[in-house]
Amino acid sequence: MKREVAAGILAGVFFFAFLSGLNPLPVLLFSLLAYFLYETGGLRVIRRQLGGGDGQIISNVTFQQIGGQAAAKKELMEALEFMKAGSKAEALGIRPLKGILLVGPPGTGKTLLAKAAATYTDAVFLTAAGSEFIEMYAGVGAQRVRSLFQRARDAARREGRTNAIIFIDEIDVLGGRRGQYQGHMEYDQTLNQLLTEMDGIKTTDGIRILVVGATNREDMLDPALLRPGRFDRVVRVDLPDQEGRLQILQLHTANKPLAPDVDLKQIARETFGFSGAHLESLANEAAILALREDKKQIEQRHFLEAIDKVSLGEKLDRRPQKEELKRVAVHEVGHAVISETLRPGSVAAVTITSRGQALGYMRQVPEDDYYLYTEDQLRGQLRISLGGMAAEEVLLGTRSTGAQGDLEQAINTAKRMVGAGMSHLGIVSLSDLPEIELQAAVREILNEEKAEARRIIAEKKELIADLACELMEKERLEGDELRARLRGGEAVGMAARRETTGVLAS
Numbered sequence: 453m454k455r456e457v458a459a460g461i462l463a464g465v466f467f468f469a470f471l472s473g474l475n476p477l478p479v480l481l482f483s484l485l486a487y488f489l490y491e492t493g494g495l496r497v498i499r500r501q502l503g504g505g506d507g508q509i510i511s512n513v514t515f516q517q518i519g520g521q522a523a524a525k526k527e528l529m530e531a532l533e534f535m536k537a538g539s540k541a542e543a544l545g546i547r548p549l550k551g552i553l554l555v556g557p558p559g560t561g562k563t564l565l566a567k568a569a570a571t572y573t574d575a576v577f578l579t580a581a582g583s584e585f586i587e588m589y590a591g592v593g594a595q596r597v598r599s600l601f602q603r604a605r606d607a608a609r610r611e612g613r614t615n616a617i618i619f620i621d622e623i624d625v626l627g628g629r630r631g632q633y634q635g636h637m638e639y640d641q642t643l644n645q646l647l648t649e650m651d652g653i654k655t656t657d658g659i660r661i662l663v664v665g666a667t668n669r670e671d672m673l674d675p676a677l678l679r680p681g682r683f684d685r686v687v688r689v690d691l692p693d694q695e696g697r698l699q700i701l702q703l704h705t706a707n708k709p710l711a712p713d714v715d716l717k718q719i720a721r722e723t724f725g726f727s728g729a730h731l732e733s734l735a736n737e738a739a740i741l742a743l744r745e746d747k748k749q750i751e752q753r754h755f756l757e758a759i760d761k762v763s764l765g766e767k768l769d770r771r772p773q774k775e776e777l778k779r780v781a782v783h784e785v786g787h788a789v790i791s792e793t794l795r796p797g798s799v800a801a802v803t804i805t806s807r808g809q810a811l812g813y814m815r816q817v818p819e820d821d822y823y824l825y826t827e828d829q830l831r832g833q834l835r836i837s838l839g840g841m842a843a844e845e846v847l848l849g850t851r852s853t854g855a856q857g858d859l860e861q862a863i864n865t866a867k868r869m870v871g872a873g874m875s876h877l878g879i880v881s882l883s884d885l886p887e888i889e890l891q892a893a894v895r896e897i898l899n900e901e902k903a904e905a906r907r908i909i910a911e912k913k914e915l916i917a918d919l920a921c922e923l924m925e926k927e928r929l930e931g932d933e934l935r936a937r938l939r940g941g942e943a944v945g946m947a948a949r950r951e952t953t954g955v956l957a958s
């Protein structure tokens with residue numbers, strides 16, 4: 453209908469120009485160009501770049517396509533039921549939710565969950581980043597907030613839908629605590645406008661609007677934004693556990709040819725602390741490694757190499773001097789031997805290949821996903837962290853700056869132990885504890901565990917020296933190789949002790 457009206461008006465303009473003796477050709481060419489840009493979306497792109505486009509998306513992401521977030525999906529789907537069963541909710545006197553806040557580390561799938569929510573509720577999906585609303589000119593951000601809510605309503609009507617979801621990523625930029633930016637009221641005005649718009653969300657116009665925010669800095673948000681009636685629900689989107697990581701790996705490897713030796717369960721075990729984004733990158737990097745070798749299938753070793761690459765970065769060309777390389781090998785073997793002594797089967801690999809800031813590293817396999825740690829477990833972590841430094845002292849006589857990162861990690865663990873009442877101080881308040889007492893408690897814990905690490909290293913000094921030489925030759929030892937050498941060395945040591953005992957007895 454609109455096209456017919458426009459064509460009639462254009463024909464009238466041409467006829468009037470012709471009667472007036474004007475040349476209608478420029479008007480015709482300009483009209484054809486405008487029509488072409490409109491049909492191809494060019495004008496909409498230009499308007500969107502100027503801040504006036506609709507930007508709506510009809511999402512096709514489903515909850516079934518998101519792995520590793522079972523709890524978050526369940527909680528989110530329960531919160532969305534009022535949009536799917538609007539009439540039933542009204543009959544029960546349920547006030548529609550106005551906002552849902554997704555909180556979690558980067559890369560855990562918050563944007564995907566918001567898109568899946570739009571698909572689940574058959575809603576139009578408008579997305580914006582918090583930084584898009586903040587300008588140096590007063591009033592611009594508030595106007596953009598008003599425009600976003602109006603575009604959501606218009607887009608829903610245009611698409612013939614009754615639901616609209618507005619997704620604001622990095623909402624902490626837009627919704628930070630008011631008053632913290634002295635002399636820059638634009639932040640506060642923009643947030644005030646968002647609060648006003650959320651208060652004004654109603655369903656009387658036939659369009660239900662839900663605001664979904666995402667942040668990894670919930671502590672920075674203004675309390676007024678989090679009160680009931682605005683963001684009614686806070687959904688935690690945490691790092692996936694081992695079962696969740698397996699689901700995510702299965703999703704990201706579904707379109708990839710895997711070799712028979714690929715064990716996704718083992719990979720899921722070895723990727724503790726990885727987010728969904730890390731796991732997607734892991735699967736992609738493994739495929740790239742297979743492509744470099746002209747392989748038709750991705751093998752297990754490609755995945756193991758990709759874990760190191762995603763964790764620490766690409767291999768570096770730098771090659772330490774021979775003496776430095778020997779020290780790195782002793783250091784890393786020291787970590788590995790203590791780790792295997794305390795928890796057999798815990799070492800995935802040890803290498804002296806430089807990656808990122810590391811000249812070498814020892815990668816562990818978590819026994820399980822732990823969220824609470826006992827004092828014994830924390831002390832074991834300290835011994836492993838200090839094992840590299842202890843190995844340098846026992847075998848080489850001196851330390852090096854290579855232990856600096858280990859010491860920082862050990863100090864943080866020791867402080868955590870003091871705060872949990874695991875030191876000689878007993879139950880204390882870290883915030884009220886004098887710095888000198890905290891340092892004394894941390895030093896005592898570290899010295900105790902360093903002495904234990906030195907004792908273990910001294911008992912296996914010759915074996916560690918042999919393993920360091922082997923590591924220098926091969927550059928990398930897998931966990932199974934290391935364990936086989938340790939078992940062999942222990943057997944030799946026991947035989948030697950039996951022989952010595954027999955000589956003494958005779």
